[in-house]
Amino acid sequence: MLKDQVVFNYKDIPNFPQSTVHGHAGRLVFGTLKGRPCVCMQGRFHLYEGYPIQKITLPMRIFKMLGVETVILTNAAGGLNQDFKVGDIMVIKDHINMPGFAGNNPLVGPNDERFGVRFPCMSDAYDRELQQLAVDIGQELGYGDFLKEGVYCVLGGPSFETIAECRILHKLGADAVGMSTVHEVIVARHCGMRVVALSLITNLVVMDYDSQEKANHEDVLQASKLRAGQLERLVSTVVTRIDHPNSNLI
Numbered sequence: 479m480l481k482d483q484v485v486f487n488y489k490d491i492p493n494f495p496q497s498t499v500h501g502h503a504g505r506l507v508f509g510t511l512k513g514r515p516c517v518c519m520q521g522r523f524h525l526y527e528g529y530p531i532q533k534i535t536l537p538m539r540i541f542k543m544l545g546v547e548t549v550i551l552t553n554a555a556g557g558l559n560q561d562f563k564v565g566d567i568m569v570i571k572d573h574i575n576m577p578g579f580a581g582n583n584p585l586v587g588p589n590d591e592r593f594g595v596r597f598p599c600m601s602d603a604y605d606r607e608l609q610q611l612a613v614d615i616g617q618e619l620g621y622g623d624f625l626k627e628g629v630y631c632v633l634g635g636p637s638f639e640t641i642a643e644c645r646i647l648h649k650l651g652a653d654a655v656g657m658s659t660v661h662e663v664i665v666a667r668h669c670g671m672r673v674v675a676l677s678l679i680t681n682l683v684v685m686d687y688d689s690q691e692k693a694n695h696e697d698v699l700q701a702s703k704l705r706a707g708q709l710e711r712l713v714s715t716v717v718t719r720i721d722h723p724n725s726n727l728i
């Protein structure tokens with residue numbers, strides 16, 4: 479996908495966390511996409527891996543210091559919205575930070591003023607122009623049938639949700655549930671990077687006690703593979719169409 483690649487294994491980057499999740503490669507890839515400089519994480523970090531929340535989000539601050547202006551995040555998520563299907567791509571318009579309700583927020587602790595303010599606003603966490611750009615490009619690419627918009631809810635994991643938990647998340651207004659992204663978004667926004675985020679709906683959560691369905695990571699990986707090409711195309715087209723005031727890293 480990227481031209482002129484320079485690749486660093488996470489294990490060779492001092493103080494960088496290591497990917498422990500099957501399917502997360504653990505490489506930082508620099509390169510260009512249609513002439514635009516980009517850096518991609520192949521593998522991210524999650525609360526359930528046991529890392530402190532500040533370590534999970536360290537890459538965001540590194541990207542800021544490298545000159546990154548826009549962050550594009552993707553994740554695999556379980557569909558709560560009854561209109562969603564496996565394989566849908568949801569443009570995230572907002573989030574519910576469940577660990578944050580219990581005080582588990584990546585900005586807890588002394589505020590580093592070099593990055594941002596003590597009390598950052600999150601009502602504009604997901605850049606509206608970029609959301610619209612993603613939707614427009616999705617339509618242009620012919621993804622209309624499986625392109626959705628919605629609210630992503632993060633939980634700590636690693637256990638998938640119970641039926642009662644799924645029912646309450648749905649009632650709270652979440653359209654999809656996952657185990658990542660939100661902490662990265664908070665740190666990226668704190669330091670002023672623009673954010674657009676996409677969820678691939680890899681499974682539909684179980685909300686019915688008569689259902690025999692069971693969430694599992696293999697299905698998540700399998701469903702991710704099915705849409706990988708289309709998601710990559712959407713992300714790369716967004717990258718090439720983002721306005722860059724300083725023409726910096728994405």
Ligand SMILES: O=P(O)(O)O[C@@H]1C[C@H](O)[C@@H](CO)O1
Nearest residue numbers: 552553554656657658695698
């Ligand atoms: O890193 P993401 O959020 O895409 O990974 C999802 C959530 C869990 O880590 C895992 C569950 O199968 O996939």
Ligand SMILES: Nc1nc2[nH]cnc2c(=O)[nH]1
Nearest residue numbers: 554555556655656657698
């Ligand atoms: N928490 C959670 N994360 C997921 N990642 C992919 N599917 C799911 C899911 O159903 N629940």
